[in-house]
Each structure stands twice: as C-alpha cells, then as structure tokens.
Amino acid sequence: MDKIIIEGGQPLIGDIVVSGSKNAALPLMTASLLTEETLSLSNLPQLADITTLANLLEGLGVTLHMNGDAQENGALYGRTLDLCGGGVNDTCAPYDLVRKMRASVLVLGPLLARFGHAEVSLPGGCAIGTRPVDLHLSGLEALGAQIDLEEGYIKARAPKGLKGAEIVLPIISVGATENLLMAASLAEGQTRLIGAASEPEVVDLADCLVKMGAKIAGIGTSELTITGVSRLSGAAHRVIPDRIEAGTFLMAAGLTDGDLNLRGARADHLKSVITLLESAGLKIEATNEGLRARRANGPLQGVDVMTEAYPGFPTDLQAQFMALMATAEGASMVSETIFENRFMHVPELMRMGANITVHGGTALVRGRSRLKGAPVMATDLRASVSLVIAALGAEGQSEVNRVYHLDRGYERVEQKLAACGARIRRVPAE
Ligand SMILES: CC(=O)N[C@H]1[C@@H](OP(=O)(O)OP(=O)(O)OC[C@H]2O[C@@H](n3ccc(=O)[nH]c3=O)[C@H](O)[C@@H]2O)O[C@H](CO)[C@@H](O)[C@@H]1O
Numbered sequence: 001m002d003k004i005i006i007e008g009g010q011p012l013i014g015d016i017v018v019s020g021s022k023n024a025a026l027p028l029m030t031a032s033l034l035t036e037e038t039l040s041l042s043n044l045p046q047l048a049d050i051t052t053l054a055n056l057l058e059g060l061g062v063t064l065h066m067n068g069d070a071q072e073n074g075a076l077y078g079r080t081l082d083l084c085g086g087g088v089n090d091t092c093a094p095y096d097l098v099r100k101m102r103a104s105v106l107v108l109g110p111l112l113a114r115f116g117h118a119e120v121s122l123p124g125g126c127a128i129g130t131r132p133v134d135l136h137l138s139g140l141e142a143l144g145a146q147i148d149l150e151e152g153y154i155k156a157r158a159p160k161g162l163k164g165a166e167i168v169l170p171i172i173s174v175g176a177t178e179n180l181l182m183a184a185s186l187a188e189g190q191t192r193l194i195g196a197a198s199e200p201e202v203v204d205l206a207d208c209l210v211k212m213g214a215k216i217a218g219i220g221t222s223e224l225t226i227t228g229v230s231r232l233s234g235a236a237h238r239v240i241p242d243r244i245e246a247g248t249f250l251m252a253a254g255l256t257d258g259d260l261n262l263r264g265a266r267a268d269h270l271k272s273v274i275t276l277l278e279s280a281g282l283k284i285e286a287t288n289e290g291l292r293a294r295r296a297n298g299p300l301q302g303v304d305v306m307t308e309a310y311p312g313f314p315t316d317l318q319a320q321f322m323a324l325m326a327t328a329e330g331a332s333m334v335s336e337t338i339f340e341n342r343f344m345h346v347p348e349l350m351r352m353g354a355n356i357t358v359h360g361g362t363a364l365v366r367g368r369s370r371l372k373g374a375p376v377m378a379t380d381l382r383a384s385v386s387l388v389i390a391a392l393g394a395e396g397q398s399e400v401n402r403v404y405h406l407d408r409g410y411e412r413v414e415q416k417l418a419a420c421g422a423r424i425r426r427v428p429a430e
C-alpha cells in the first residue's frame with residue numbers, strides 16, 4: 001500500500017485550484033440512469049470513488065466517454081464525462097462494487113423509477129458508523145415500491161411504476177434525499193419530501209435534474225415538491241467546487257501559518273466554516289478568484305464546534321478541525337452528532353503529541369504549540385487528510401500509511417500541497 005512521507009514545518013504559501021466536488025459528482029453520475037439520452041458532466045474530479053462508480057455504471061450498460069481539460073503525468077483533470085444510459089441492460093449492482101463505496105446505493109432510486117425493478121447490494125457497515133439505508137427504503141416504499149432484503153441484497157420492484165406521495169424524513173439524510181429526489185422525478189404525480197437535506201451537493205443534483213426536465217420546487221430548502229414527469233432528457237452540467245476540499249485547505253493554511261489562495265472556493269457554501277475559523281483566529285477573505293486564508297495575528301485560539309446538517313458545520317471537516325485545534329491556544333470541545341464512530345483520527349493525532357480526551361460523541365482538545373511528526377495510520381477519508389495537514393504543521397517527519405483512503409476524495413493532493421511549499425512525497429507500494 002502507498003504511503004506518504006511529510007517533513008513538517010513549512011508554511012503553505014501559494015495558489016490551489018479547488019477540484020470538482022466528489023459528493024456532488026457521484027449522485028450526478030447516477031442521474032444518468034434516469035434517461036436514455038446523454039448526460040455530460042464537466043469539472044469531474046479524478047478520484048478512486050469516481051472510477052468505482054464509473055465501473056458500476058458501465059456494468060449496468062451505461063456508455064461512458066471521458067474528455068480532459070488539462071493533462072499532468074498522463075492523467076486528465078477537470079474532466080468532462082459523457083454518460084449515456086440508452087443501453088442499460090442490467091439493474092443489479094453487485095456487492096463487489098457497492099462494498100467499495102456507499103454512494104453506490106444511489107443507483108437504486110433511478111433504476112427502480114426507470115425500469116420498475118432493481119437489485120442493489122446492501123452497502124454494509126463502514127468505518128465512520130453503521131450508516132443504515134432504512135430511510136432510502138421506507139421512502140421508496142412510500143412511493144409504492146415493494147422491497148425485500150434477500151441474501152444481502154435490496155430487491156425492489158414497482159411493476160406499475162412509482163406514485164408520488166408525502167414523505168417525512170425523521171433524520172436529515174443527504175443520500176436518502178438524493179435517492180428519493182431522483183425516484184420521484186420519474187414517479188406519477190406529486191411527491192412532497194419533508195425534512196429534506198439542503199446540502200450544496202443536493203442542490204447541485206436538483207439543478208441538474210431540472211435541466212434534464214424534472215419539475216422540482218423548494219430547491220435548497222427542507223421541503224421539496226417534485227411533480228413527476230414521464231421521461232427525462234440529457235443535459236450538460238458543471239459539477240460544483242468541492243467545499244470539503246476547500247475547507248480542508250483553509251485549515252491547512254491555519255495549521256502551517258501559511259497564506260493560501262483557494263481558486264474556485266465558494267464562500268456561500270462555507271459560511272459556518274468561515275465563521276468558525278475566523279473566531280479561531282484565521283483571516284479569510286473573498287477574492288475575485290475564490291478565498292484567501294492566513295492567520296489574522298498570533299497563534300490560533302481554541303473554539304468549540306458541533307457538527308450539523310447544512311448549513312451547520314460539516315462532519316466531513318470535523319477531523320481536519322480537530323487537527324487545527326490540537327495546535328491552538330486553550331481548549332476546544334468538538335462534538336460529532338452525525339456519525340457515531342468518527343473519532344478514529346484521535347489516537348493517531350495523539351501519536352503526534354495531541355492532547356485529546358473523548359467522552360462519547362465529544363472530544364476535548366487541549367491545544368499545544370506544536371505537534372511532532374510520527375508514523376500514523378489513515379482509517380477513513382477525512383481522518384487521513386487530518387493526519388496529512390497535522391503532519392504539515394508538525395515538527396519533523398511523519399509517515400501516513402494506508403493513503404488509499406485519501407485517494408477516494410482528494411485529487412492530486414501531494415502535487416497541490418507541494419506546489420505551495422509542502423515537503424511531501426508518496427512512496428508507492430512495493
Ligand atoms: C457520498 C456522500 O455524499 N457522502 C456524504 C453523505 O453521506 P450519506 O448520504 O451516507 O449521509 P446521510 O446524510 O445519509 O447520513 C446522516 C445521518 O443519517 C443516518 N441515516 C442515513 C440514511 C438512512 O437511511 N438512515 C439513517 O439513519 C446516518 O447513519 C447518519 O447518522 O452525507 C454525509 C453527511 O453530510 C457526509 O458525511 C458524507 O460525506
């Protein structure tokens with residue numbers, strides 16, 4: 001397995017172009033199953049998760065054609081992917097592909113709505129929590145689907161098609177909202193989705209569905225009204241910039257006492273993050289190109305945070321924020337309310353000298369002036385990057401193992417950081 005070696009202590013100074021959002025791109029790709037025409041997605045990041053989903057869609061019969069905007073070391077970036085669902089001839093998403101990535105479950109709604117049947121492997125538990133899909137399933141049942149769980153597979157049928165209904169989501173779920181939004185777009189009649197997620201990635205999907213001919217009201221709010229149509233068409237859509245990648249680099253600027261220009265970062269998607277980082281002592285300015293981040297003056301201060309659904313502080317930035325707080329003056333309470341097992345970066349940060357005590361879903365971080373480099377193990381995507389940015393600010397050398405997690409969600413991360421002065425290199429597996 002590849003590992004990353006980092007010599008810490010260099011301030012990150014320079015420009016970073018923010019990539020297209022992984023969590024927007026994945027549901028958008030599954031929307032190609034809703035139509036026999038071509039969906040063209042630009043600004044697609046090059047990531048392991050995108051490849052996994054592309055393989056899954058190709059297995060179902062979607063034809064894929066990739067064009068790149070820029071090339072580096074033979075790979076294409078800022079790519080445009082044309083997906084044509086005209087030849088879909090299989091409605092089964094097998095375990096081998098679904099287990100690699102939970103977002104695969106997003107093929108369920110579109111397949112069921114368009115073909116009247118689908119079989120999708122249950123994604124199973126994963127590192128950050130149990131992550132059930134009960135809300136996806138009960139929502140589809142409300143739309144008239146019959147669902148059975150057999151041999152680890154979700155077997156869904158709607159031989160007479162889906163019918164609009166009122167669905168109340170008791171927990172805000174990004175994935176359930178996306179699955180139900182896609183399914184309801186091709187259902188007969190009107191669906192009201194109450195308690196819907198309003199994350200920018202959900203909005204991006206809804207915007208694309210509207211371009212494809214869907215009728216959706218309330219986009220960006222917690223109540224979506226979808227009037228089903230009998231068919232959707234192709235469309236061209238640009239994936240939004242990755243707010244989680246941008247937020248990660250904002251924190252990296254703070255951790256290394258650097259000065260970063262994040263080209264393409266959208267302040268409107270990062271309001272709660274910017275407010276929190278400013279109260280911790282970062283100066284974040286909107287520029288013509290995106291966001292500029294550096295320390296305001298002096299050391300960072302400990303501040304408390306609680307993860308929440310959008311527009312609250314995102315769980316996908318909790319690990320990175322904890323790394324930042326590990327070197328702030330004073331203490332910080334970090335409360336994780338979305339996933340029950342998302343503190344796996346804690347023992348690894350402690351190997352670097354962080355002082356953290358965990359009680360249930362809350363971690364008390366007592367800051368110290370500097371962390372020390374150490375060999376650490378990446379356990380999930382955001383935990384991995386928290387270790388990378390902690391190592392960039394630490395004294396001495398760190399070795400981050402199991403970086404395949406990082407490759408799921410951060411495009412060319414070593415190149416982007418090295419271009420801003422980081423001493424970082426990847427050691428490929430032997
Ligand atoms: C590919 C993608 O976009 N992943 C993001 C998506 O994941 P994902 O869509 O899986 O996350 P959800 O918003 O669905 O999960 C939120 C909470 O709802 C619970 N839940 C969810 C569905 C369900 O049927 N039953 C249930 O109980 C989950 O266990 C969790 O506690 O949103 C999360 C929350 O912002 C992010 O951390 C992930 O990065």
Ligand SMILES: C=C(OP(=O)(O)O)C(=O)O
Pocket residue numbers: 023101102103128316381382409
């Ligand atoms: C948890 C994440 O992704 P996924 O939902 O695909 O596991 C993430 O992007 O941080």
